[in-house]
Amino acid sequence: MANDPLLVPVPKENVNDETVRLAAWKSGDRSKVSAGDVVAELETSKAIIEVLSPAAGFLRHAASEGSVLPVGGPLCWITEAADAPLPLSQAGPQACPSSPSASGSRFSKAAMDLISKHRLDKAAFSGKGMVRESDVLAHLGKRGKTAVEASAAHLKGLSVTREDLPGRKLAEIASLSQGQNAGLSSLVCLPCPLEGYTKSLSRHPEISATPLALIVSAAGRLLKAHPALNAFYEDGTLCLYDSAHVGFVIDADRGLAVPVVRDADKKDLKAVARDMQDLMLSYEEGELSVEAVSNGTFTVTDLSAEGVVFFHPLINQRQAAILGIAAPRGDAFDLILSFDHRVTEGRAAARFLRDLRDRLIAA
């Protein structure tokens, strides 16, 4: 098998130059060279230096004479055959652009965000050297019937104070919006006896710091038996997850977050509780990684501490269901399941809740 082309980078000759000029090629493109042959002359800020071929083969130019090359960038290759293919990403001259200034407008990131949000044509800003957020807003203000204007008409006579939503909230909106399956979600609710549940908890002192682990663990294990709830709908197909990664909602000082217990179905209760403690600690320290909140396949949200006795949890994107835990009313508390009706039905959802209740009081 032929050797790969040997890259000859632009050498670093002194500490002052970030670029050098290719003064001359001493051998033509595709010409045969021996190891030690002078192949090029480079002009640094201090001197003309010669570049020697490190090997025998065919010289392949990566730049044209007179061009200014970044130190460390490709100067040439030595190949085994005159027409051996060169690495694709590297092929072609790599000279620094030497035109004084690229023409056209410069868009700030904020401006670009607005432009893509409103699907505007960047050409609308041609002739403007720099385009920033205020320019885009001004442009939007000039357009005919825009969403902004329509909403302004709706608010006519009412005074509003507009506040930017934090990025965290915007991400949450994006995630939930996609989970709302065109209004085809449904809701079932089942009381769970408080006494049986608290007895179960007392049998597991190892999770006294995170009692929710009992529900997360039980739900995770049940998902294997209720695969449609560990799934999502896409383009007319039901997509079933192979793993059961259960997210649980935290909403404390640092805002809403849904860290995920990986493979909750395969872990024992103690391991689930330990995972949850670690995740909560990361949350409190503001160090939840992207990975820690990604790829949940099912979600549990607990508002019992708020005294909420009933609520409607919103399904996350690419999930089929979310389990809500309400506060006790009398001697029971409600288990609420919000589910995507496109992948399952009320009866199946109710069966899941029943199985869950039974496990919770018998754990």
Add this chain to the structure above:
Amino acid sequence: MTGKDLPAELSELYRKAFLIREAELRLLELFTQGKVNGTIHTCVGQEFTGLAVASALQDGDLVFSNHRGHGHFIAVTSDLDGLVAEVTGKASGVCKGRGGSQHLHKDGFYSNGVQGGTAPVAAGMALALKLKGSKSIAVAFIGDGTLGEGAVYEALNIAAKWSLPLLVVVENNLYSQSTPQAQTLAGGILERAAAFNIPASSSTTADPAGLAKAACEAVEAVRSSRAPRLLKVDTYRLKAHSKGDDDRDPAEVRQAWDRDPLSLFSKSDSRKASEFAKKANEAVEASVAKAAAAADPAPAPARVEPVRRSRAWKPLDLSSDKTLVSLINEALARNMARDPRLVLLGEDLADPYGGAFKATKGLSTRFPGRVFNTPISESAIVGLSNGLALQGYLPVAEIMFGDFLTLAADQIINHASKFRYMYGDSVKVPLVIRTPMGGRRGYGATHSQCLEKHFLGVPDTELMALHARLDPGPFYDALLQGLDKPVIVIEDKLLYGSRLSKPVPAGFVWEADDSPVPTTRLRPAAAPDLTILAYGGMVPFAEAAAERLFDEHDLAAEVIAPVRLYPFDPGPLVESVSGSRRLLTAEEGVGFAGFGAEAASQLAELGVTDFQLKRLACSPHPVPSAASLEKVALPGTDHIVSACLEFHYGE
């Protein structure tokens, strides 16, 4: 010896010695009467040194004297009126009352009150004579006390090595102010000259005839050999160093008076002595009377130019894709070809090396005899340049690293910048000192500094900073064609390898105003939200920061990049900050009492007070060597962006 058999020349020496003695004693009296502002240093007892040397000099010879120079001055110029008026602070003084006793200049005579630094300046004048092919020589009067100064040895070394027509006269009066020589001088004086292969001879003021002969031989030896010599003259100062500060043993001083040639002459030939004394007294009284009647000097008119509020801006030509160091090299070559007075001095300048950063490559080959490779002697590099400039040359000195400018500080601050004013506007010092500053190369604490603030605001000495977006070609063309004063040009190390043609961020344009030394600015197409004041090596970082501030933070920053930092033209900054109301100053050196502070103060004085200010500078410790430490210590793009965001989002 009696008056009868005194040769005419010697008689003339005695006559002048009586004149000098009388003049200085009268000046002491005037001091006591409060008519001399500041002290004087008399040469009472040493008069024959100057007289003997002067008697051997010819028109065109040059003399550099010192703080004790009245006798030298009278001996060389015979201008008693000019001296008395100068010392008593009159407009008719040789330097219009600005120089005073220690700073005299007339024709080929110069003096300065700082010890040692005059030796390289005198050597530079000797170099000028040599370059001109003149038969004249230069003389430096120093004292045995001056032998404690290193600059003397830098000058002796170069004078010997380059064979310069320089006579160094050491007046050996045995005291450095009040400290006896036994405490200060190791080795011998003649042996010092021998170490440099400089022929030396010795004489004494106790023997005026012998001294005159020795001085004549020394002067003629320099004149004919076109090489340096040293003449040691043993002597004794009969009066105090200055006034009322004499701690010497009174018996020792009394014995010296007994050996005083004028006292002895008065004993041996009282008739002639009385005649000389009377004539001297008449001459001195006439000069004193003239000076008393003369007007006080008028203060120099204030040269403050009003701040221009409007100016024309045009885009900078950034088409050249040559490295900046090659553009500097071409500019030096172009101007050397245009003006034969232009010479280069510095370390390692000549081919094949061509300078540490290659700015002078090829020039010694192309202009033989005009590029001087010096020893490692920064004081002498600038000192010789001073002497050359005083004699009509256009020296361009290179200090290899800006850090070493401190070694030449005396020549810049006490010599180059002083001569024009303190010599009553009768001289010019056209001199360029090029030096690279700046870090980010890992050279560590002593090869990375930005020390410009220590040289900012030295009167009559301009300070300029090149940057990566300014073509040094037209800059040096203009500078070298109109040069009439010392100018320090800082060439940031990083700029040498950079090219003007590096793409300018889209949406921005680099412009220059219509001043002779332009202010440049990076102007955003949008109305600026803030102003960044940057110069020299900080400019590329300010440019990158402006790009990022817009792209990532929707903020339009204008970079104001002055090229001349002193004197500073605040007009463009006023214009920018009046609009943006936010100013970040970015400098690579230590910020305390730095350029940013000065610029902000000037804005306030000009009525621009309603603005937020932040100053960015390097960490207040020496520049570290490790890349990671250097990155934190020296302000870069990240620092600028963060500081600018603080304006908008608080800390």
